[in-house]
Amino acid sequence: MTPPPHGLPGHLVDFVGALRRHQVPVGPGETVDAAAVLGAVNLLHREQLREGLAAAVLRRSGQRAVFDTLFDLYFPAAQGRGQSDVEVPWTPDGEVDLDALRDILADLLRDGDDAALRELARAVVDALGAASGPGQGGPNGPRNWSTYQVLRQVSPETLLAGILADLMGDNENAFVEEITRREIRQRIAEFRRMVTEEVRRRTAETRGRDQVAKTAVPKQAEQVEFLSAYADQLAQLRRTVHPLARRLASRLAVRRKHAKRGQMDLRRTLRRSMSTGGVPMRPAFRTRRPGRPELVVFCDVSGSVAGFSHFTLLLVQALREQFSKVRVFAFVERADEVTHLFAPGNDLASVMTRVLREAELVTFDGHSDYGGSLASLVEHWPDAVGPRSSLLILGDGRTNYRDPNLAVLRRLIGQARHSHWLNPEPRKQWGSGDSAALRYAELMPMHECRTVAQLADVVETLLPV
Incomplete structure (x- = not known):
């Protein structure tokens, strides 16, 4: 490995740049702190350097795995073969024994x-x-x-x-x-x-470090795509549900605090201006009376999007106090209400297994049927979506070339106060193959939610104020 062209400071700048490229925000202040660490610790004590730099540049949980991998690439423990007191035994033929x-x-x-x-x-x-x-x-x-x-x-x-x-x-x-x-x-x-x-x-x-970093550096939990996550990543995502819910709830509290006043009350403002010669010195505002809406969740739990639906339902469960009422309907080929499985006190870690085992979702081949599921929702629960309801649909919109039943969806949207669709597929894949996502998107807002970061942004905008 060639020495850095600008010495140790230039090497540190390269390291900070690599952290930024892998979604770890390191600002100028943190970079200055990291430079101070280089001058304070003994560089021969590599673990002290690791912990010192981590304390200087990391500001959030979940970033340590990315930091450690990049640290090992930019501050390696040895060069080439390195020194080792342990020798590999060889046979007389020159092969490893x-x-x-x-x-x-x-x-x-x-x-x-x-x-x-x-x-x-x-x-x-x-x-x-x-x-x-x-x-x-x-x-x-x-x-x-x-x-x-x-x-x-x-x-x-x-x-x-x-x-x-x-x-x-x-x-x-x-x-x-x-x-x-x-x-x-x-x-x-x-x-x-x-x-x-x-x-x-x-x-x-x-x-080269950059070439290795492309595949070796793990993604942060918030950047892992739901549809490509493996079992360990999904387990890590589930552990982020409650911290994410607390963060979203705190942001909502700030928004509510800044939105206490409603629209200007013109009549009261003019009445007050009588004492100042008709000049509206003290404008009057209407008192806001925000109501917590009912939430109706309609989610695809088929194998292709089960991980996304599971995580989103857990997040909705953690945020249920933000709504006056939450009803959950799962579907594959037909819909069934599973609200009772998300009741407080239930084991949410295995809730998706119970949904698939206890709910009546399959009638034929087990492939998603959005049109049939929407029809069964309207047939068996005609009053589920009302004027106070916010309808939230979770799924990729892939109908397996079956009727998307746009008429029923249009009816549900007309009954609801708000309606939104969260899609875990990349936007460029909407409408490809058996996807009816673009046709559904013509009727209601559809949001790309491939990662936790995207999901958090969407959910924050949908929460009632």
Whole structure:
């Protein structure tokens, strides 16, 4: 890795720029604080530098994973192979002795020596992680490093039983055995993480930090797209529901405070002006009497958008005190009311499972039928949407080439006080294939809600003032 052209200050500016590109807002003040950290801490103590810079530039929760990944890329623990007191064993034929290597790894995992494990990870990546071939290594191009190649040959998971037997000995206590098993699994997972970080560091040296950062830096929870999120990301999103709801409620309180006065009362203003010669020195305003509207949520819970619907329903549940009444209708091929499942005290973590198990949503093949679902809503709950209701529809608008039933939707919109549609698909995909989103958008406002950040912005504008 070449030294930064403008020394350490220029390197810090590059690091701050990378944070900004990955949606971590770092202003000039935070940058000055970070520069002060560089002058105050011992740069040889890398973890002190990490914590000092994190304290200087991070202002919100959920940004630490992005910061740590970029810190490892811009302030790496070593250059090239680095120094390591742990050596990889070799056979007389010049091949890595995998059996002896696994014995060394088993000893370190049993002892819990993190420092030695990190040195072994560095040595193992150097010995096993490099791929060769045209365009990948040697004179034909930069070297390619592979986490999969290392872990496939070392197979640290296969060492669990042997390490557990050594640690337990003659002890047959089931509780102690389970605790020990979990501790070993945690150490193995930590070793895998060390290998991944080392491969990322070596790749950044050959292919550039920016190239690696495009795929290696995790997205913040607020930037994860609902339709592409995997299980761990969805679990993280669910943990952000209540903090997000509190933030939106506090913003709403500020808006209400600034909107206490209604429109000008012309009659009272003119009456007051009589005492000042007809000059309206003291304008009078009508008293605002805001009412909390009823909310009717109509959500698609089919597999394609289930994650988005689940998160949005949890957010609505957390904000239900902002509305006088909340009714929730789920649908796939037909609609069914599931308001009782979102009652206070219910286990909201598994609410979507209960919706799919207990509600009557499928009549034929289990694919979304927006037209049929809208028709069943009007047929079985004709009074669900009224003049005090705000209608909120959640879904991608993909009808599987069935009738979108625009007439029924137009009727519901006419009955409601407000109506909005939240769509988790990118706007450029609306109307493609079996999507009727553009046709629905002609009847009611449709908002793109691919991420938590977009959803928060939309929900904040929809909350009653």
